[in-house]
Amino acid sequence: MNRVRWQLDKEGRITAWGSGAAAFFRLPAEAVLGKRCAEVVAGTDGFGRPLCVRCPVQREIRRGAYQASTAISCGGKRLICQGYVGSEIHVELKAENHTDSSELLASLSWAARKLAAEPGSFFQTLQVFLGSLRRALDMEAAELFLADPQERYLVLTAYDGIHREAFLEKAWFAWGEGFPGLVSLLHHPLLTHDLPSDARYLRQKVKKLGYKTYVCYPLELPQGLIGVLNLASRDPDADDEALLEQLALIGPMLAASLYTVLTRLGEAGLRAVASALHAQSKGQGIEAFLEQSARLSGASCVRLLLADGETYVHGKGNPPACGFAEHCGVWEGQILGVRGGVAACPHVGAGQSRQCLPLWSGPRVIGLQQLFFTRLPPIASQAVAPVLWLERLGAEVLWPQPHSVSSVQEHWLELRTFGGLQVRREGQVLPPKAFGRRQALTLLKLLLAHRGQTLAREELCERLWPGEEAEATQARLHVLVHDLRQALEPDPARPQLILREGKGYRFAPQIPYFLDVERFEQLIHQGDGLEGTAALEAYRQALLLYKGDFLSDEPYADWAELERAYLRERAVDALLRSAEIARALGQPREALEAYRRILKLDPWREEAYRALMQQLVELGQKLEAKSLFSQYQSRMEREGLPIDPDLARLVQPA
Structure with a gap:
């Protein structure tokens, strides 16, 4: 079946008529343009009654949906009529059993544009997208966890x-805990068709409802794990290959x-915060800081307790102070609550x-913030990760x-190599084009990589x-050295960073600089002696x-x-x-x-397991x-390696 497409204005009148539509309905464009x-x-619907006069697709779109679809009979064929919102309403007829990647990509494209243009509709946009994804893949539940x-x-x-209530039984997982936490460690999807007997799945209510298939897919970028996307169904025969293929398609975007x-x-x-600080008012900066958190989360009141004992409150009411705040686990980075979905x-x-929630500044928890709600959102935990x-x-x-404190005040050059190379000169990040070639x-x-040599x-x-x-490349090497010195040296004519020694070159700065690898090793050596x-x-x-592997942006470089x-x-x-x-502490x-x-870092480290x-x-x-033991066991069995009996005994009933 060729693509049967046309477009409508807000009144439901045809403004564009594709060749596939002309062939299917046997009507040229000039015969339909401007008509309803x-x-x-x-x-007609499944009972032969007129359907288009009460078009469900246009009705849902007028109510704010970005896409809608309905079963329809045209010319004796059972089809799906689907509409999308663009500058106009785009309509397409598809075979009833038709599912293709373009539908998912259209949904994702809309969600990406909506998220970028309207951050205030963050949660609603995600739910609409999950609904489209769930229906397209014929699943019964879809959920997104953010890290x-x-x-x-x-x-x-x-x-x-x-x-919904069964899936909300547990709305958070620590790294390494349950399906979402294990995926965060393994960096690859997990899928089961026997959920009730899978010890890795920790929601008992979902198991009791008869769910069989569950897939958990990591959403990763070079910066790290952003979250996980999960799908569930009571059908034990859901198509693994189709599910993973579609998730692999949309996951990176x-x-x-x-x-x-x-x-x-x-x-x-x-x-x-910066706007308030520019006016030389830290108090206003903190007020703006808390106001942003309240707006995003929907909290009626936000209280912040700093490690030095200072307290700030924003919003309606003044809930009583917690008598246990000083010894709260939040100071160790935990996320806790009272009927708060955590x-x-x-x-x-x-x-x-x-x-x-913990308030982090760098690697330290410097405050405990309490978000109080007079009315919780449908998913109580929805704003926790976005607020952080x-x-x-x-x-x-x-x-x-x-x-x-920024090292750029002390160093001419700052080099970060963990997680990929980043170069700052006098505090400014140098883009790749700054190096010429x-x-x-x-x-x-x-x-x-060969510093000191x-x-x-x-x-x-x-x-x-x-x-x-070598003879053909020597001149090219001289050009690269010249480009590098132009980008990095205070005075390229008098090199102080990239030095020539004999018939070679070395990185040997003669001016103040910062290199994360050197500082990393200094600190570890210091810790080893304390x-x-x-x-x-x-x-x-x-x-x-x-922040990640050394020069991770060169994954295939043997050097x-x-x-x-x-x-x-x-x-x-x-x-x-x-x-x-x-x-010990x-x-x-x-x-x-x-x-x-x-x-x-090392998924094979048995002593860590x-x-x-x-x-x-x-x-x-x-x-x-x-x-965790199930994860370890699966990994070892997959590689044909023996299971450590001591590990098995740790999790066996006493």
Whole structure:
């Protein structure tokens, strides 16, 4: 069946008539333009009654939907009539059993535009998109979890489908917990057709309703995990291949759209704070900061308690202060609440609905904020992750940490290599075009990967132009060195960064500079020589620098792999010792986070599995421990490796 398409104005009159429509209805464009759609199509419902005169598609679009569809009979054929909102209403007839990628991409494209243009409709837009996705893939439930900026939790932000209350049984998961948390560690989808017997799935109400198929898909970008997208059905025979194929198609674009919107939220919060600070009023800056949080979350009142004891309140009413705030788990990064869709507060079980969130500035929780609600949204947890994204930039301006003072005030050059190369000169980020040729950046990366060494011209040429004759590439190398010096040196005529030594070059700065790798190793070496809290603090600072693998923007460069593996191992060692110290200091949550991060860096590290499972069992989180063991067992069996019996015994009933 050819594409049968036409367009309507707001009154339902035909303004454009495609060739497929002309062929299907056997009517040329001049015979239909300006006429009402119902008059031309004259479709009927399943009982033969006129349908177009009460067109369900136009009715839903007039009510605010961006797309709508209905079953219709035309010319003796059962079809689907589907309409989309653009500058006009775009209509298409499809075979009743037709599902293609263009429908999903059209939905996603609309959602991406809507999210970018109207951040205020964030939650409604996500729900509408999930509804389209669920129907297109013939699933019964669709849900979106967003990760917080610190990558500690995944929180339910949008849902569409039946049995809402069952899916809201647990609306948040720690990294490594349940299906969403495991996907965050594994970085690949999880799918089951036997949900009731799958120990990794932690919502018992959903299991009791007979759901069989569940797919959890990671939404990832180079910056990290943005969230996970989940689909559920009571049909045990849902098509795996079709589901994963469609999710792979839309996943990257959805992740990019979400990241853009969340980043813009943070920038909006920062602008509100900066405007007040420009007027030299920190109090107004804090007021603007809290007002943004209240508006996004829908909270009637926001109270902020800072670590130094200062308290700020914004909104209606003045709820009583919490007597347990000083010892609250939020100071360790937890997200707690009272009937707020998040983990239940262990101290307060009654009173006004609230969410208690950590306020981060850099790597530290510097405040406890309480969001009070007179009326919770349909998904109580929906604003938790967006609020944390909103506040992350503004908090660092209002309450800067001593260690986060910009190094550009002290250094001519700042180089960040963890998670990909970023170069700042005099505080300004240098875009790739500042280096002239793309290979000038590659040359810089080569020198950084071999810092402290002089690389011969022949070796550099072989790395940059493998297989070509050295004589033919020497001149090109000189051009790249010239480009690099022009971009980086204070005075390119008197090099102080990229130095020539003998018949080679090396990165050997003679002026103040900052290189994250060097600082990372200094801090770890410092931590190795300390004990207790002092060691833990040094490791925290080092791991804050570790944003990802060394030069992760060169994933296939063999010349970077040895350094990358070495630095990853140093990070894992620091995390292992951090976890041991945190446990000894009675900080189990920090230990859990360290073990989980180890498994993100090295999913084969059995000692991390063992320690994390042991810690979970000790904290009474046996379901999560069993879920983690299932993940470990599946990984080992897939590779044909033996299961550690000690790990199995940890999760077996006593």
